[in-house]
Amino acid sequence: MNTYDSLLATVSAQSGETREVFDPATGELIAEAPVNDVATLEAAIDKAEATQPSWAALSDEERIAYLHKAADAIEAAAEPLAELLSREQGKPLNGPNARFEVGGCVAWTRAAADTPLPVEVIVDDESGYAEMHYRPLGVVGAISPWNWPMMISIWQIAPSLRMGNTVVIKPAETTTLSVLALVAVMNEVLPEGVLNIVPGPGSTVGDALTRSPKISKIMFTGSTPVGKRIIEASAPNVTRLTLELGGNDAGIVLPDVDPAAIAEDLFWGAFINTGQTCAALKRLYVHDSVYDAVVSELAKVAAAVPMGVGLEEQNVLGPLQNRPQFDIVDRLVESAKASGARVVLGGDPDREAAGNFYPTTLVADIDPQQDLVLEEQFGPALPIIRYTDVDEAVRLANALEVGLGASVWSADRDAARKVAARLEAGTVWINSHGGLHPMIPFGGAKQSGYGREFGVMGLKSVAEPQVISG
Incomplete structure (x- = not known):
């Protein structure tokens, strides 16, 4: 044995x-x-x-x-x-x-x-x-x-x-x-x-x-x-x-959602494996009418999820696997801060610690052309972008050269499917992100x-x- x-x-x-x-x-x-x-x-x-x-x-x-x-x-x-x-x-x-x-x-x-x-x-x-x-x-x-x-x-x-x-x-x-x-x-x-x-x-x-x-x-x-x-x-x-x-998966939140109802699924779509997942949610576009509520509810969930040494049974988020990846996340978040984006949670790592822990980080009011949005961070930092027109959100989601996964969040499944059909990604999830099934084909579009x-x-x-x- x-x-x-x-x-x-x-x-x-x-x-x-x-x-x-x-x-x-x-x-x-x-x-x-x-x-x-x-x-x-x-x-x-x-x-x-x-x-x-x-x-x-x-x-x-x-x-x-x-x-x-x-x-x-x-x-x-x-x-x-x-x-x-x-x-x-x-x-x-x-x-x-x-x-x-x-x-x-x-x-x-x-x-x-x-x-x-x-x-x-x-x-x-x-x-x-x-x-x-x-x-x-x-x-x-x-x-x-x-x-x-x-x-x-x-x-x-x-x-x-x-x-x-x-x-x-x-x-x-x-x-x-x-x-x-x-x-x-x-x-x-x-x-x-x-x-x-x-x-x-x-x-x-x-x-x-x-x-x-x-x-x-x-x-x-x-x-x-x-x-x-x-x-x-x-x-x-x-x-x-x-x-x-590589992927830099986009999620689009439509204006008819219940922010509290979707917050936990949004969190795990982005932060599973501490964000170190190819098909994790890495940039979130939220309609202006529900933006503040979605940010607030997501922050409540994120703040309550314990991060620490993996062998300690209470923890469900861990460190970044290697220091170069820590440095990438740190650089991108610092760039977002310098651009005037608002750090809602996290963004303050202990760079002298022995472990590669980067705190769970939410960044709001960020320009859609900022580096944290355009580059795959592959870590526990999520940029949240405000939009007012769904056509613009779809354009921004499709603007990058990658297209592994994407998601649409809505109380109206038919409306969500119409938006999903316009996204350039190998998989588009409705009201979830990143879930895989051994019988459902998985792979990427574009690069x-x-x-x-x-x-x-x-x-x-x-x-x-x-x-x-x-």
Whole structure:
């Protein structure tokens, strides 16, 4: 049975090049993480390539059974996995955080296993017969981020394995231990060589993974600039890509809302994972007639939500995962202050503290062209913009080059849907923001990437469609 100490011992580096891992809430040294090189990556790719034919030769039912065993193994190790995630990433155990994330790993693995994907009959009439099959691609290269390191890794791993591919995954450099532990638990029940992990720098290991001619598909979640580099690096091999890139999600609050009724959902849409979520609400446009009331009710909710060390059970907001991200949020809020925007709550971090805590921050009466609005802050700071005409709010929401998610808030669902249809985003939520479902496709528009994950579309995205005609 896995414990926190046994898992940490399994994934900590004992020799070779290492990197110190510090708890972002306390500054405490957790362990040494391994740092692999390109030669290690190439060996892992070769192993995955050699294993893939035998994995693909299994029946769909056999691969489904393996995924259920992997889900069971994650569930059995849920508490030590959550503790390690909390210590390394910073997110609290409770709330929509570490325990929630490990539970999501279990749920998404089972969903990927159980989603039916039958042969599709395309034509069956006097003109002929044709059917669509979905074949394995080969080796999938997965590159996961630091904000939801375990769950997003599962979003890449589980469908790939279900469809008969093998996987080589490179975790983010600052959340290496979490993903190493997740993979170690899964590999207790998976055949050797099916799931491989190689931690290392993006500039060397990540770059080599995207350039390898032996990789048939790259799945990446991260920033748009890195996504563009992956497109360039993989182009000579015509590698298939699924890219979930940066977002700066807009929410539009229509004038018919009850501010008190929507305040808590607005808060969690923006501040889940302390704002460190690609599809979090990052700029909120509120009609003038309800603006002051929405700001007031949102501030009441925000002020009551405890932030602190993740292992302390009462906390549901934690630190920023790394200091560079803290500095980005700090810079953007200071820029907003200097522009004359009104800080309703927060905005006063202790920059000398050991942990990367940035207080929950609401910024009102801010110019829509201010940096805090235009740049993705990826932290616990929400700009709230006043508008008087919904056409102008839609124009501002669509003005940026990204379009991952968006939301519309209204007591009239039909009116909200009409506004939602005008927004340029991969997903538009009504009266909520950021909720995901394992059967509902998810992905971005514009420079927030391309390809879809989850459900039937997610399985098809890691497979090669093949028509058999005649």
